[in-house]
Amino acid sequence: xxxxxxxxxxxxxxxxxxxxIAEVWGEDAERIKSGLGINEKSVPAIDEDSATMAVVAAKxxxxxxEIDPKKIGALYVGSESHPxxxxxxxxxxxxxxxxxxxxxxxxxxxxCKAGTAGIQICMGLVGSSMVExxxxxxxxxxxxxxxxxxxxxxxAGAGAYLIGKDEESLAIIEDTCSFTTDTPDFWRRPKADFPxxxxxxxxxxxxxxxxxxxxxxxxxxxxxxxxxxxxxxxHQPNAKFPKTLAKRMGIPQEKIxxxxxxxxxxxxxxxxxxxxLANVLDKAKEGERIFISSFGSGAxxxxxxxxxxxxxxxxxxxxxxxxxxxxxxxVSYAVYAKYRRKLKGL
Amino acid sequence: xxxxxxxxxxxxxxxxxxxxxxxETCDSYYFPARRICRKCRRKGRIVPYKFxxxxxxxSLTEIHSAPEGLEDQIPYVLAVVELEEGAxxxxxxxxxxxxxxxxxxxxxxxxxxxxxxDPEGLISYGFKFRKLH
Numbered sequence: 487x488x489x490x491x492x493x494x495x496x497x498x499x500x501x502x503x504x505x506x507i508a509e510v511w512g513e514d515a516e517r518i519k520s521g522l523g524i525n526e527k528s529v530p531a532i533d534e535d536s537a538t539m540a541v542v543a544a545k546x547x548x549x550x551x552e553i554d555p556k557k558i559g560a561l562y563v564g565s566e567s568h569p570x571x572x573x574x575x576x577x578x579x580x581x582x583x584x585x586x587x588x589x590x591x592x593x594x595x596x597x598c599k600a601g602t603a604g605i606q607i608c609m610g611l612v613g614s615s616m617v618e619x620x621x622x623x624x625x626x627x628x629x630x631x632x633x634x635x636x637x638x639x640x641x642a643g644a645g646a647y648l649i650g651k652d653e654e655s656l657a658i659i660e661d662t663c664s665f666t667t668d669t670p671d672f673w674r675r676p677k678a679d680f681p682x683x684x685x686x687x688x689x690x691x692x693x694x695x696x697x698x699x700x701x702x703x704x705x706x707x708x709x710x711x712x713x714x715x716x717x718x719x720x721h722q723p724n725a726k727f728p729k730t731l732a733k734r735m736g737i738p739q740e741k742i743x744x745x746x747x748x749x750x751x752x753x754x755x756x757x758x759x760x761x762x763l764a765n766v767l768d769k770a771k772e773g774e775r776i777f778i779s780s781f782g783s784g785a786x787x788x789x790x791x792x793x794x795x796x797x798x799x800x801x802x803x804x805x806x807x808x809x810x811x812x813x814x815x816x817v818s819y820a821v822y823a824k825y826r827r828k829l830k831g832l
Numbered sequence: 833x834x835x836x837x838x839x840x841x842x843x844x845x846x847x848x849x850x851x852x853x854x855x856e857t858c859d860s861y862y863f864p865a866r867r868i869c870r871k872c873r874r875k876g877r878i879v880p881y882k883f884x885x886x887x888x889x890x891s892l893t894e895i896h897s898a899p900e901g902l903e904d905q906i907p908y909v910l911a912v913v914e915l916e917e918g919a920x921x922x923x924x925x926x927x928x929x930x931x932x933x934x935x936x937x938x939x940x941x942x943x944x945x946x947x948x949x950d951p952e953g954l955i956s957y958g959f960k961f962r963k964l965h
Contacts, residue, residue, distance in 0.1 A: 499927045531927060532905055533944040537957065541943040569948075569955055578957060582848045582943050584882075813965070815927075824904070 488612040489655025490792070491619070492551025492648035492800070494543040495764035495807040497751050500529040501814045502822045504638055510819045511633045518638055523725025527641040527752025529817060530627045532825045534642070536565040537575045539757075540625035541582045543646035547621065548583060549804040550656075551648045558585040558648075559617025562607055563593050564600025564756045567627045571676070579623065589617075597672060598721055599782025600624060601645060601756040606662055606788060608649035620649045624756035631680035632828065639724055641752025645760020656797040657767060657776065661708055662790045665700040672783030683783075692785050693727050694734075700787035701735065701779045708791055712737050715791075716774040719745030719762040721781035723753045744769055745778075750811050761807060768806040770794045840954060847958035850941055852919060854881035863919040885941030887915040887961070894930035901949040913939055913961055924960040938964040 503526045508515035519525060530539065540563050548555055563575040576591035594600040594607075601624020608620030623646040630640030652658050671692035674681040684692070697720055705711065718741050720728035725748050732742045745762040754761055759780040766776055776792040823829050845851040852863035856877040860869060863883060869876025892911035895902075902908075909925040911933075925933060926942055939961040948955040 531944075533924075533926065533946070533960070535945055535955075538942075538944050581844055582957070584849055827904070829904075 494546025539644035562604035626755035643754035666786035
């Protein structure tokens, strides 16, 4: 099979507090914070987008793996905020990290799970020896309509995973499986600035059904139980959903804490699970097992079982996620509106 | 996109990856690239060179009245950065105001959007720098 030989996580420097957004719309910040479990969210600088953030994460992954970027045979960028409607983000990233020209590259889109879909594609290419290394990136500058509930969570970040052979891996991917249906919980039509969603419909028939089904299927496939895993990382559109899911599955809350970064950075969409997993890999020890299950609206979930190896020591080669989470500067709603290019007339 | 697509494309190695040149005869580094060493002239042996991206602030200012296409980025810090190999270049310093940074501070190259004003044009990406902590 295949495994993770390097990983990189990036979150922009700027944050906006839930209180700051609630103040603008006359909402009760405490109610929103206790409901969503989000205290603040990341805001990209005006000159950042999904391509530039992907490049930062990819470079960190390469620094950890200590490989020549020219050896990357496949590169996929998953996002729902690709800078171009037509012209790949993946070529921009491949050029910036100097992986060109001998590679295949493409952009992926599957709401919040395009990053993990990229990991599965790379696993297949590496496992079949079609490429030596593949890079899968989830990167998003998520959009939330002003005054919509999404405005409190839609955040920015990028996570990059370099996939290679088992023996070089810092975490072996033991297996993966997915659960996919046509479930219209969240969408954005061409040329629309902001997504639409089904409100409460995004819960039971969408998030909970898909994430749970993929997770249950993988546990059954591997003949494992919750006790076999030290960490669980679930997609985190807010803190409430993954906590509720953990409770239903009988997972102790302490096993999901390290993989839950949404209270500090918001929902980074395609980067959400890649960032949660990075935070776990930043702490995990050799021999520990990690279970992850992503979610993409529309809808689907990819579950993975990982086992950490002795190569985890390579994480010391580069900045961990907490470096970027801690290095922050708060902005006002007005500056946030400028950075998110919501101001007209400029 | 104002200007030539070919020019934009030709400068990708320089703008995305800080690729310049190095004279193996006198050990001079050039950014942007020079095809002829200005010290050795004909005796120079110029080879392509990818800069490390590490450097120091040589001089800086804060821009409040931006040229066309960069109006939405004001205020921004513009600096002359001395790369660790010796060459100097002019670039934006991201995520800081002028009060946060001074001459001599260490910086590292980052990849950012340079310009994307025309909604139907190309997005221009390239090097900027961030302050090292």
